[in-house]
């Protein structure tokens with residue numbers, strides 16, 4: 306056991322070296338930096354996986370705003386948006402909600418309610434199916450005048466190109482929405498008969514987004530979030546930020562030339578994302594992501610690696626060669642949302658208008674070699690253009706990645722503080738936005754990490770969570786499963802508790818907090834764990850009790866042998882409210898405890914000391930903003946009291962220094978909370994305990 310522990314410690318240290326170094330300690334890094342320099346890229350980030358295990362993630366150079374790029378840097382991922390959209394369509398087909406042969410427009414079409422702004426001129430519009438849209442064979446050719454790529458219409462107009470102004474023609478008001486574009490386009494002639502030819506189409510994928518909204522009856526972004534991002538732990542990925550109109554006016558000079566708008570646009574160094582509202586091209590080009598999430602995506606997709614997005618049959622349907630389209634290159638074709646070759650590789654390249662990227666994944670090892678020495682998935686997100694270079698060099702470059710690197714690169718993505726005492730990893734994450742919490746928790750679970758503490762706080766009007774996580778320490782026979790529910794009102798909390806208990810879960814954590822994500826309401830967060838309480842454990846809980854009745858209730862339960870596990874305190878409509886969880890284990894001695902609420906920072910500091918002298922350790926801590934000041938709620942118990950350290954009022958850097966210093970002496974963080982002090986500065990309180998294992 307001791308030997309294994311030491312080994313683990315060594316691995317984790319080497320991971321820190323690898324992930325933490327900016328630049329070029331590794332052979333791949335050196336080659337990649339050379340590649341960037343030679344081809345005039347300003348920077349980029351890269352990640353690589355082998356057998357579903359992330360073996361490399363790093364960033365180099367600078368982004369468009371001259372900020373240093375790191376592995377977590379967000380990039381617009383242009384056409385990967387189409388891959389997400391295609392997977393969502395396939396999921397809906399798998400569920401039987403739609404069929405790929407369904408038509409889109411006119412009577413019986415999925416989007417029959419979309420009316421042409423004039424009459425339909427071309428009856429073939431009514432033959433377009435979902436499958437045609439997926440494979441870019443619907444009949445639109447973005448190289449053909451007068452309209453070229455309709456998704457780029459406002460871009461062309463803002464740059465002074467001679468194309469019909471769709472809004473003006475339809476006498477509509479800005480902005481040009483996907484619905485406007487559809488109404489216009491179905492009144493125009495198709496460039497070819499649906500199913501007979503393949504021409505890349507942003508517009509087709511814009512329509513697929515509307516189909517998802519129609520059949521799933523939810524917004525496109527929301528659908529992707531709940532059905533792809535959350536299950537896959539892609540906690541960074543989102544539709545890009547909306548740019549202000551002012552930026553459109555400041556674009557470089559417009560170009561009028563004979564070559565048509567597309568070529569000219571490619572020459573320009575103005576990003577597409579400066580002009581178009583990402584939400585208006587969402588399902589075709591709108592997403593932003595980073596290399597960690599891109600690797601999570603392919604890992605989650607491939608059913609050869611236990612992917613859970615699609616079943617194997619529908620995963621294979623993504624890769625199918627379209628039947629009707631003429632074969633241009635016999636061994637590569639457009640599958641649904643990906644390019645595919647006959648060696649079972651799938652990939653996505655950047656759109657011509659955007660920065661370079663390549664997302665590549667080999668779905669099966671078809672090589673004869675037993676053990677391949679190169680990675681099977683990789684992603685490059687680059688700042689700059691030079692598509693041909695990247696496409697041709699990417700495979701050479703990744704051959705320099707050391708696939709045997711034993712590390713946990715995903716830990717660097719999931720933590721702000723991560724180190725090992727030599728036998729255990731502990732990670733601390735400061736600010737996870739409530740909107741990303743579900744996907745973040747899912748990412749933690751994928752790395753086998755268990756939440757040990759979580760606490761909400763308001764950060765500039767955003768509700769953020771501070772977390773502490775460790776690898777599961779249960780023997781394998783126990784269910785390593787937990788569910789974090791947040792943003793719950795009273796009724797929902799009770800509802801979830803009953804529903805989850807029926808599935809064998811117990812509530813092991815409860816917190817009442819102000820949720821900016823839920824209209825600043827007093828919401829609950831609860832953690833449920835499978836099989837957490839055996840039949841000897843009894844639990845009582847209550848929500849929103851006034852302090853006095855709470856204290857008498859506690860007295861009553863104390864008599865019966867209960868002790869508090871949770872005592873969440875909040876100021877609610879000018880009244881103090883307490884929510885609690887009490888536990889009792891039969892056949893065990895009573896737990897000696899003391900509880901406090903409404904403590905100021907100095908009071909808390911003193912209280913921790915006094916209880917320490919009486920051999921009671923901090924077992925619960927919570928904070929609430931009361932008229933602009935932090936007020937704490939604390940529980941102390943005498944269970945296994947040992948050596949401890951407590952500090953509050955710390956900024957991120959000093960907390961990090963404390964954790965690192967104390968870990969050398971065997972202290973592990975047990976409780977961490979973030980809060981805003983009376984001067985509105987972000988602060989942290991942390992409680993560390995000397996481990997009895999050492």
Ligand SMILES: *[C@@H]1O[C@H](CO)[C@@H](O)[C@H](O)[C@H]1NC(C)=O
Pocket residue numbers: 805806807808809810811837838842843844
């Ligand atoms: C824990 O969950 C099980 C399974 O639903 C349930 O039977 C049991 O009563 C719960 N225990 C407590 C203490 O709530």
Ligand SMILES: *[C@@H]1O[C@H](CO)[C@@H](O)[C@H](O)[C@H]1NC(C)=O
Pocket residue numbers: 321724725726727965968969
């Ligand atoms: C991790 O902890 C070890 C001691 O356990 C220490 O020597 C090392 O410097 C720490 N690593 C980092 C990156 O702080």
